[in-house]
Amino acid sequence: MRKIVIIILALVVALAALPVSFACYNGGWGNWNWFWKPYKPVYCCPTNCNLIFTEVTAYDNDETSSWEPKDVADTTACITCCGKKLTITIDNAYPGYEGIIDFCVRNTGSMAATITGITPDYPDSTYLQIDLDGNVQKYTVIQPCSETCGQLVIYGIPQLKEAQDKDFTFDITINYECTCAPQNCDTAYAYGGCCYAHCFLNWYLGQRFSKWGWTNGPLDHGDYTFYIYAGAAKCDLWRGKKVGYLTIDYDGSTATVTYNITYPGYKMTETHLYVGSYPWPKKNGDYTVAPGQYPYKHDPLNATEDDYTVTGLSGPIYIIAHAVVCR
16 A cells, blocks of 8 residues: 555656646646647636626716706716616706716626627617716726726707606616737827817817817818827826827818827727817707717728718818727
8 A cells, every 4th residue: 555655646746847837727727638748838718707897986067067057967876786787877867968977897707808888778768878988998808807997978868848857767787708809998089289179178168078088170271180199088198198190181171081090009999080160069959079979980990090081061170080999
């Protein structure tokens, strides 16, 4: 019996001396198919990902939507279904009202998760619309044990009597899929410099909004080149990254707008463009800066260049050029 024990111990010591790489493999340790091939490494292959909401804060634009502050509506939010959903309630909504939700999402799994979008469980999709902003964009990758934060802006109450003073309660779910692709995405906007750029967060012509970005203008006919900044939260250029440039050729009636992404490794997955005689587009009678409401868009993309031609223009124009850039 003692001989058998000694032989087993000697075998364990001998195997331990072999240059074999061990790591998790399909949920286990080691790879017995390669056990006797010490020149072959055994790579980690995690098999799941799991995104949950970890933080949420709700507020609104009652104090910023006009020169005469209101305080008649309210937005609340809480995390439900073991972190898989946000339940949001909006009371006494009115035209121009925006409910704003800041939230964070954490990947508690062992594999990277790629966000594929959001699913709102609307009680009545005729009215409410949602814009997703921040660092939780479509195609964003969240690594295991990592957390990132974003923002939801809920808007779209029209100038209809039956739509006002209503209470809305609905759920938001983040859709995702497990992936091994190392991809990170940011919101990006064209910045026209101190001469043309006007931050959404600042008062301009009696309007101020709750998200960052720039409208650029007024632009007379001519050629322009503006930088494109990604991740410049609060319109702070020091927080952002210069990822490319936007060119504009305007002859007084037609504008040709071209996006160029030059930062190594970055590509655009979608673009949204507004060109018009007023600083912001309108939706349901209200001004908006939500990219999903701009009249021109290309999605999906996987490109470093994208262009638009907009006709039927006249006089000075404004341009908002938005993109989602990923690497």
